[in-house]
Amino acid sequence: xxxxxxxxxxxxxxxxxxxxxxxxxxxxxxxxxxxxxxxxxxxxxxxxxxxxxxxxxxxxxxxxxxxxxxxxxxxxxxxxxxxxxxxxxxxxxxxxxxxxxxxxxxxxxxxxxxxxxxxxxxxxxxxxxxxxxxxxxxxxxxxxxxxxxxxxxxxxxxxxxxxxxxxxxxxxxxxxxxxxxxxxxxxxxxxxxxxxxxxxxxxxxxxxxxxxxxxxxxxxxxxxxxxxxxxxxxxxxxxxxxxxxxxxxxxxxxxxxxxxxxxxxxxxxxxxxxxxxxxxxxxxxxxxxxxxxxxxxxxxxxxxxxxxxxxxxxxxxxxxxxxxxxxxxxxxxxxxxxxxxxxxxxxxxxxxxxxxxxxxxxxxxxxxxxxxxxxxxxxxxxxxxxxxxxxxxxxxxxxxxxxxxxxxxxxxxxxxxxxxxxxxxxxxxxxxxxxxxxxxxxxxxxxxxxxx
Amino acid sequence: xxxxxxxxxxxxxxxxxxxxxxxxxxxxxxxxxxxxxxxxxxxxxxxxxxxxxxxxxxxxxxxxxxxxxxxxxxxxxxxxxxxxxxxxxxxxxxxxxxxxxxxxxxxxxxxxxxxxxxxxxxxxxxxxxxxxxxxxxxxxxxxxxxxxxxxxxxxxxxxxxxxxxxxxxxxxxxxxxxxxxxxxx
Numbered sequence: 001x002x003x004x005x006x007x008x009x010x011x012x013x014x015x016x017x018x019x020x021x022x023x024x025x026x027x028x029x030x031x032x033x034x035x036x037x038x039x040x041x042x043x044x045x046x047x048x049x050x051x052x053x054x055x056x057x058x059x060x061x062x063x064x065x066x067x068x069x070x071x072x073x074x075x076x077x078x079x080x081x082x083x084x085x086x087x088x089x090x091x092x093x094x095x096x097x098x099x100x101x102x103x104x105x106x107x108x109x110x111x112x113x114x115x116x117x118x119x120x121x122x123x124x125x126x127x128x129x130x131x132x133x134x135x136x137x138x139x140x141x142x143x144x145x146x147x148x149x150x151x152x153x154x155x156x157x158x159x160x161x162x163x164x165x166x167x168x169x170x171x172x173x174x175x176x177x178x179x180x181x182x183x184x185x186x187x188x189x190x191x192x193x194x195x196x197x198x199x200x201x202x203x204x205x206x207x208x209x210x211x212x213x214x215x216x217x218x219x220x221x222x223x224x225x226x227x228x229x230x231x232x233x234x235x236x237x238x239x240x241x242x243x244x245x246x247x248x249x250x251x252x253x254x255x256x257x258x259x260x261x262x263x264x265x266x267x268x269x270x271x272x273x274x275x276x277x278x279x280x281x282x283x284x285x286x287x288x289x290x291x292x293x294x295x296x297x298x299x300x301x302x303x304x305x306x307x308x309x310x311x312x313x314x315x316x317x318x319x320x321x322x323x324x325x326x327x328x329x330x331x332x333x334x335x336x337x338x339x340x341x342x343x344x345x346x347x348x349x350x351x352x353x354x355x356x357x358x359x360x361x362x363x364x365x366x367x368x369x370x371x372x373x374x375x376x377x378x379x380x381x382x383x384x385x386x387x388x389x390x391x392x393x394x395x396x397x398x399x400x401x402x403x404x405x406x407x408x409x410x411x412x413x414x415x416x417x418x419x420x421x422x423x424x425x426x427x428x429x430x431x432x433x434x435x436x437x438x439x440x441x442x443x444x445x446x447x448x449x450x451x452x
Numbered sequence: 453x454x455x456x457x458x459x460x461x462x463x464x465x466x467x468x469x470x471x472x473x474x475x476x477x478x479x480x481x482x483x484x485x486x487x488x489x490x491x492x493x494x495x496x497x498x499x500x501x502x503x504x505x506x507x508x509x510x511x512x513x514x515x516x517x518x519x520x521x522x523x524x525x526x527x528x529x530x531x532x533x534x535x536x537x538x539x540x541x542x543x544x545x546x547x548x549x550x551x552x553x554x555x556x557x558x559x560x561x562x563x564x565x566x567x568x569x570x571x572x573x574x575x576x577x578x579x580x581x582x583x584x585x586x587x588x589x590x591x592x593x594x595x596x597x598x599x600x601x602x603x604x605x606x607x608x609x610x611x612x613x614x615x616x617x618x619x620x621x622x623x624x625x626x627x628x629x630x631x632x633x634x635x636x637x
Contacts, residue, residue, distance in 0.1 A: 217628020
């Protein structure tokens with residue numbers, strides 16, 4: 001898959017792209033308003049980053065501590081090396097309990113493992129209960145954002161979708177009506193479900209418990225209406241102590257949506273009498289990423305979505321252009337590690353502006369990592385002939401100041417003579433862009449004339 | 453066994469151990485915590501009343517099924533500890549005791565022993581949380597210092613359930629309660 005090609009499809013509807021861009025930038029600004037109200041925001045980010053660094057350097061110890069405590073509390077703990085094993089474990093738990101209907105709250109890990117399609121192939125009815133996820137599930141699409149899964153969909157599309165799939169009245173995209181209808185529909189599912197599955201926002205080594213953060217209350221509805229609760233977590237979701245939640249819960253929602261905290265931060269330590277909690281601890285390439293010195297800090301990620309909201313490329317190309325479960329800057333750092341060939345265009349889907357690193361609550365140097373991936377991809381893989389030519393030419397021009405001065409002087413003279421038709425076709429830079437006004441002199445020339 | 457494979461791989465790949473520091477974050481400037489708490493509850497689309505002003509028939513005029521486990525309200529017709537799901541699914545109002553409030557985000561800590569059953573605070577159409585106005589603390593850091601016994605299940609609840617999944621339009625009331633009222637005693 002190639003990001004530019006997929007992005008081009010998204011850009012066919014310019015009005016929609018503008019809406020998408022503004023909607024996400026609005027969320028980015030909400031993040032700023034929220035962060036600015038917290039006087040020790042930068043200290044929080046610093047603390048969170050250092051805690052995660054400590055976690056990664058002692059990950060084995062913390063995971064084993066977590067397991068020990070969880071087992072003491074009556075929580076079953078399973079380990080999965082990869083996606084397939086995770087899916088098999090989930091299925092075996094369901095089968096052991098004769099469960100045929102599963103209600104799920106948001107878990108990017110299960111998207112990564114393609115759990116839904118696997119379970120459905122085994123005859124399990126899987127209902128995503130987060131409204132955004134339910135929308136994309138009904139539409140047979142994948143989520144385009146980790147926090148706002150259906151942000152790519154217009155209200156009229158949702159209206160039509162619900163009319164077709166849930167039998168709602170046509171309402172011109174009345175969000176309140178559609179949400180209330182979805183609530184009725186999902187309530188039935190919660191009450192008829194046999195088992196529930198959630199993600200894990202934070203797993204606490206000290207206590208063997210874990211926290212799930214939602215706004216809709218769908219995770220808790222699912223879990224508390226069913227006797228079996230399966231919680232899927234990546235190995236990197238561990239934090240050392242309960243008190244560290246103070247830091248992470250103050251950062252998470254503010255970064256992702258601008259809320260001071262999500263409506264529900266649910267702390268699970270023990271299953272209710274007569275029910276079961278199963279944790280599935282998943283590796284799926286994370287321990288390999290741990291070994292990559294340049295990229296291991298990407299495992300700090302708490303999946304807040306802030307980098308995705310701020311990224312100008314994401315905002316104007318949409319999550320589906322990335323073809324990953326987690327898109328945007330963090331996705332472009334994580335995915336090449338899993339499949340360099342398939343995701344080789346993602347680190348180039350960036351202006352390297354660094355906005356992502358600016359907003360990251362756990363201080364992942366995303367832009368540096370994107371740049372490092374580019375270097376690896378350029379040296380180990382074939383990049384396009386055009387790109388190779390352009391880079392070689394630039395290299396030739398920039399390495400010698402005299403060549404640089406000469407080439408740019410003649411460039412200033414002659415480029416404006418090239419007809420628009422040609423210069424806008426020569427490179428992909430010409431699509432939708434024109435050259436700025438070409439100045440008569442370079443700054444260098446002006447300076448020599450006027451100031452030296 | 454996958455457990456051993458994963459642990460071995462982690463041991464092989466993890467970086468040099470970085471210490472865990474004690475994080476002493478700056479103490480908050482003197483604020484009126486109760487005032488901030490009330491402001492934040494409104495900001496997250498909740499409502500605050502005092503126990504004197506609390507009027508259930510005014511707040512929830514059409515409610516038929518009401519459950520409560522707080523002392524001051526005894527007009528309940530649902531036993532929250534034992535009612536089955538098919539009764540609870542029609543629960544209009546649940547009045548539960550919150551342990552403390554967090555001023556910075558309008559959240560209330562609700563441990564499972566105050567819920568009746570774990571599903572109650574979510575399945576109810578309207579949720580009322582009763583909190584002592586002297587039990588308002590500043591931030592989440594203070595919250596975790598305040599938490600003594602960790603219950604099997606406990607939730608920080610901030611505002612009613614909500615979603616903005618349809619074209620970023622905020623809708624109050626999603627899969628959990630449609631409203632949240634905080635009653636200060």
